[in-house]
Amino acid sequence: MTSDLSRYRHHILSHFKCQSTGVCCKTSGYVYVTAFDIKKMATFLNITVETFQAFFVIKRNGWSVIASPDFRSNCFLNENQSCHIYHLRPKACRTYPDWDFIWKNDVTLLNEASKCKGLKNAITFWQESV
Ligand code: SF4
Numbered sequence: 795m796t797s798d799l800s801r802y803r804h805h806i807l808s809h810f811k812c813q814s815t816g817v818c819c820k821t822s823g824y825v826y827v828t829a830f831d832i833k834k835m836a837t838f839l840n841i842t843v844e845t846f847q848a849f850f851v852i853k854r855n856g857w858s859v860i861a862s863p864d865f866r867s868n869c870f871l872n873e874n875q876s877c878h879i880y881h882l883r884p885k886a887c888r889t890y891p892d893w894d895f896i897w898k899n900d901v902t903l904l905n906e907a908s909k910c911k912g913l914k915n916a917i918t919f920w921q922e923s924v
Contacts, residue, residue, distance in 0.1 A: 798900065800897045800898065800899050800902070800903045803892075803897045805920055806913075806916050806917055807916065808920075809915070809916040809917075809919040809920050809923075810891065810913060810915075810916040811912055811916070813911040813912040814875070815911055815912075816875030816876065817909050817910055817911075818887075818891065818909075819861070819868070819869050819870075820868065821909070823862075824854060824859045824862045825862070825869055825886060825887065826857050826886060827859070827860050828885075829858070831884045832846055832847065832851065835850075835860075835879055838879060838882055839879075850866065852865050860884075891906060891910060891912075891913050
């Protein structure tokens with residue numbers, strides 16, 4: 795593989811296409827949500843904001859979190875590994891894999907690509923195009 799891949803973040807990301815494996819939803823991170831996210835999700839699930847918070851939200855460092863390694867680690871993935879609230883998924887989910895820690899260097903990038911088929915494909919497509 796080309797070295798210094800992480801320098802080509804925007805070029806590689808332009809080739810990224812989600813393969814819907816659900817792998818990114820099960821990483822060791824935290825899925826943060828805003829009050830607006832919570833309101834939209836609660837409305838979609840036809841429950842109150844209070845009920846949504848009681849069942850699906852914990853607080854971490856003052857932030858609202860709907861999934862973490864020790865809380866709802868499958869988040870809203872269904873049995874087909876699809877997100878039940880995909881059209882309402884929070885910003886962190888919508889921007890994956892354009893996250894700074896992934897693009898820190900080639901080690902972090904290739905580590906993520908070893909788990910995410912879409913990212914691995916994007917790197918391959920980009921390499922074949924240059
Ligand atoms: S909200 Fe949906 S897309 Fe985001 S981590 Fe949870 S299951 Fe995955």
